[in-house]
Amino acid sequence: MNSRESQPNPGVWVVPEVSYVDPQRRFCRYCGRPIARGFWRVSSGGETWSYCDARHADLDVGAQPAEHRWQEDRGC
Amino acid sequence: MSAAVDPVTLTVIENALTSTCRDMGVTMMKTSYSPIFNESLDFSCVIFDPEGQMLAQAEFCPSQIGTIKFTVTWTLDELGLDAFEPGDVLLHNDPYRGSGHVPEHMMLKGVFWEGKLFCFVANVAHMSEPGAKTPGGLSGDATEVFQEGLLLPPVKIKRRGEDVDDIWKIILANHRTPKVTYGDFRAMMASLDLAEERMHELLATYGEETVRSACRELLEVAERRMRAEIRSIPRGVYHFEDVIEDDGITDRAYPMKLTLTVADDEVIADFTGSAPQAVGPVNAIYAVTASAVYNAVLHLTDPTIPRNEGCYRPITIIAPPGTIVNCAFPAPVAGGNTETSPRITDMVFGALQHAIPERIVAACGGTSSPFLFGGADPETGDLYAHFHFEGVGWGGRRGLDGNDMVVTINGNCRNTPVEVFETRYPSFRIDRYRLLADSGGPGQWRGGLGGERILTVTAPVTVSALLNRMKTDPWGVLTGGSGARGGIWIERAGSEGWRTFVEEFGTLSPSKFSGIRLEPGDRVRIVMPGGGGYGDPHDRDPEMVTQDVENGFVTIERAVADYGYPGEPR
Numbered sequence A: 001m002n003s004r005e006s007q008p009n010p011g012v013w014v015v016p017e018v019s020y021v022d023p024q025r026r027f028c029r030y031c032g033r034p035i036a037r038g039f040w041r042v043s044s045g046g047e048t049w050s051y052c053d054a055r056h057a058d059l060d061v062g063a064q065p066a067e068h069r070w071q072e073d074r075g076c
Numbered sequence B: 001m002s003a004a005v006d007p008v009t010l011t012v013i014e015n016a017l018t019s020t021c022r023d024m025g026v027t028m029m030k031t032s033y034s035p036i037f038n039e040s041l042d043f044s045c046v047i048f049d050p051e052g053q054m055l056a057q058a059e060f061c062p063s064q065i066g067t068i069k070f071t072v073t074w075t076l077d078e079l080g081l082d083a084f085e086p087g088d089v090l091l092h093n094d095p096y097r098g099s100g101h102v103p104e105h106m107m108l109k110g111v112f113w114e115g116k117l118f119c120f121v122a123n124v125a126h127m128s129e130p131g132a133k134t135p136g137g138l139s140g141d142a143t144e145v146f147q148e149g150l151l152l153p154p155v156k157i158k159r160r161g162e163d164v165d166d167i168w169k170i171i172l173a174n175h176r177t178p179k180v181t182y183g184d185f186r187a188m189m190a191s192l193d194l195a196e197e198r199m200h201e202l203l204a205t206y207g208e209e210t211v212r213s214a215c216r217e218l219l220e221v222a223e224r225r226m227r228a229e230i231r232s233i234p235r236g237v238y239h240f241e242d243v244i245e246d247d248g249i250t251d252r253a254y255p256m257k258l259t260l261t262v263a264d265d266e267v268i269a270d271f272t273g274s275a276p277q278a279v280g281p282v283n284a285i286y287a288v289t290a291s292a293v294y295n296a297v298l299h300l301t302d303p304t305i306p307r308n309e310g311c312y313r314p315i316t317i318i319a320p321p322g323t324i325v326n327c328a329f330p331a332p333v334a335g336g337n338t339e340t341s342p343r344i345t346d347m348v349f350g351a352l353q354h355a356i357p358e359r360i361v362a363a364c365g366g367t368s369s370p371f372l373f374g375g376a377d378p379e380t381g382d383l384y385a386h387f388h389f390e391g392v393g394w395g396g397r398r399g400l401d402g403n404d405m406v407v408t409i410n411g412n413c414r415n416t417p418v419e420v421f422e423t424r425y426p427s428f429r430i431d432r433y434r435l436l437a438d439s440g441g442p443g444q445w446r447g448g449l450g451g452e453r454i455l456t457v458t459a460p461v462t463v464s465a466l467l468n469r470m471k472t473d474p475w476g477v478l479t480g481g482s483g484a485r486g487g488i489w490i491e492r493a494g495s496e497g498w499r500t501f502v503e504e505f506g507t508l509s510p511s512k513f514s515g516i517r518l519e520p521g522d523r524v525r526i527v528m529p530g531g532g533g534y535g536d537p538h539d540r541d542p543e544m545v546t547q548d549v550e551n552g553f554v555t556i557e558r559a560v561a562d563y564g565y566p567g568e569p570r
C-alpha cells in the first residue's frame, strides 16, 4: 500500500507529526486499516476522509459514491 | 532499471534469505531462557526492505509472520528511515501500532552496507511474562489493553550498538520474571546480529546491485505466481459466518461475517457486518485479521511460491473499525491473536468449500488453549510465569484425516514436553496427557483428535485461561460432522468430581478468566477440541473405520452410529 502517486480523486498525501500527548487514531475509510502516520486525505463536500493510499480512495469513492459501506464514518 | 538476475543466482539468493531467517530462529531456540522460546518456538524471523516490504520469512508462526508486516511498516512510518543508525535495535509490542498482542515483542535492526541502509532484519517473539495484571498475561477477563502488559511503542533498546539502559530498566522493572525477559531479549538480539552477518556475507559475495535486483525480482515472481494461483479459483462472491462464543466478561456471542470475493487474480476478504468489538479480550486488531486471511490463502495456494510481500499484494482485507475484527483503542486484544485468528482462517476455508473442495480443510479445534500460570517458587522464592498452550485436532481434508493434537492453524508451535514442564515449574505434576477417542469430527476424512491433560497442583499457583470452543463446535465441511468441544474444569483438593470455574469460583466465563489461586492437591482438567470432518462419514473406507476402532481413535458405539460400522469391505 505504498502507492503515493497522484490519482484522479481530489486527494493529497499528508504526513502529520506523531504526538504521544494527543495521539490521532485514524483508519482508512475503505479498508479500515489503522493509519500509522502518512495518509491520503480526500476533502469533498465539506467532509475530510483518510485513506491508506490513493488507490483505496479510488476504490471507496468509485465503488459506492452515494452511501458509505459502513453507513457511518468511524474515525476517518 | 537493473539487469535481470540469472535464474541460478536468483534461486541461490532466495534460499540464502530464507535460510538466514531459519538460522535466526535456531539462534533464538538455542540461546533463549524460556520454554515458550526454546520448546514451543513461539517466534518468527523475517527480512524487510527499507520500504517495509517483506523479502523473506521462514516456517515459523503464521499469525506472527502476517502481523509483523504491519508492525514493521508502522515502525518505519512512525519513525522515518532517518531514525535508523547502524547498531540500533528497535523494540515494539503495542497492538495499536500493529503488534499482534501485547506479549509479542518485535525487534528490528537495520542492515547497513557501505554506509547505506540496505534492509531490515526483524524477529517477533511471545514473551512468557509481559507485565500484565496476572502472571503470563492473556488475562481472560481483561477489559482494556493496559491490563494485558507493558505497552512499548517503537523505542530503541540499543543505540549504535550500546544498550539503552533506561529502556531496559523500565521493562525489567515491569516484568515478573526479569531474568527470563533479559535472556530472551538477548536471544532475539543475537538472532538479529546473526542475520546482519549473513546479509553482509551475501552482499559481499554477490554485490549490492545483484542482491537488490534479486530481491525486487523475487517480489515480482511471488506476486505473479500468487495471482496465477488465485486465477485458478473460480471467480465468485462467497460467504461464511462463525462466532466467538463469549468474551470472558459477558455471556454473549460475537458473530463474524466474511464476504470473500475472488475477482480474476485478486482476493478481497470483507468482514463488514461482523459484531461490534467485545468487552473482553477476544478482539482482533486489523493486522491479526489480515494475517489470518493471508494464512488461509497461503494454505490454499502453491507452497513453492517465494514467501514475501508479493504473495500478499493480491489480497485485500476490509475490516470495519470498532468491530471484533478491527477493534478500536483501548479494547483488550490478547485472545484475538490466539482464538479469533484461527477462526478467521477457518472461515476462509469454509467460504471456499464448494469452490475448491479439493484444497480446503474443515475447521480445526480453533483454540490455542491458553493456560497461564505463575507464582513464587517455594524453594528459591523466584517468581515464575508461563504461557502453556495445547494442540487441537485439525480438520479433515480431501485424501487425509486431520492432524491429531497439533497447535492450532495460526500457531505452528510445539507444546512443552511434560519433562520440561515439570522440571521448570514447581506448580504442577502432569497426571494424564492423551488423545481423546471420538473427538475427531466424523467424515470420509475424519477430523483430527483433540486431547486431554490433567494436572495436579504441587505448589500454590495463580492461573488464568483464555480458551474457546467450549460452547460451539469445530464444524465439518461437505456433510462432515463436527469435532468435539473443549473446556477446562477443576477438582478441589479433598473433593470429588469436575466442576467448571464458573461453578467453583464464580468466574464470568467457563473458559476465560484470570488470577485464580489454586492450592496443592487441586486438579485441573483441560480438554482440547477435535477437528471437523470432511465429507460424508458413510463414504469412509470401512477398512479405515476398522483401523480407527482398533487404534482407539473411534469407539465402537460411534463407529456404528456415525459410520455404519461394520461396513462392507471395499
Ligand SMILES: [Zn+2]
Residues within 6 Å of the ligand: A028, A029, A030, A031, A032, A033, A051, A052, A053, A056
Ligand atoms: Zn486502506
